[in-house]
Amino acid sequence: MKKSAFYLLLLCFATLLQAQNTTTMWPYKYSDFQNGTVYFANKRTLSAPVNVHLLKSSLHYLENGQIKEVTTSDIVLVRVGEDQYYMRNNQLMRALSGDSTGFVAELVLADFDALSDSGGAYGSSSNVQATRKLSSLEIGGISITNHMELKSNKDGGSLLPLDTKYFIVTADAIYPATKRGITAQLPDEKKDAFKRFLKKNKVNWRRPETLQILLNFFNE
DSSP: OHHHHHHHHHHHHHHHHHHHBBBBBBBBBSSSOOOEEEEEESSEEEEEEEEEETTTTTEEEEEEEEEEEEEEEEEEEEEETOOOEETTTTTTEEEEEEEETTEEEEEEEOOOGGGGTOOTTTOOOOHHHHHHHHHHOOOOOBBOBBBHHHHHHHSSOOOOOEEEEEEEEEEEEEESSSSHHHHHHHHHHHHHHHHHHHHHHHOOOTTTGGGGHHHHHOOO
């Protein structure tokens, strides 16, 4: 089996396992809090058990058994095991390749709106109903912040589908990792160069491991 195919298989398997474990009571990236290090803009660091909350892709950590949220605007980098996250647009994005100057990013969010897909009642929009339903839900890490209580009830909530998107992040812009998305954001004088680049370099937009080559275009 080729390396790229094996990598894709592992990625799909990990996503499937994650989807099975993501509920309104446990809307987190990891099955439990993991030892991690947070690097802040003021050069301060925090070492603590952390997890990525998938409502807004924010960072939660444990302190004396209680779940707390880190102010997103202060975060520069988060390391959790082999995973590395950068803060962009007030959301934690996992770097699949590259570094802070340019990287392929994965953004995973739990689709809470899917709980209200049946539509709104007469005289009420579905968005209004979704907001009401969301505010009435017990959401792990928000309405329940005791770690042991939450962990013991993690399978008691409603299952949440995950919305996974990929981006090309440069020093001054964030591009959706699609041909149309990148082209739409490029200045006119660079669009022809991008077309030529894609003719010379094969990119399978459905396979995240092939997106790294796009960094070469933005680094030129």
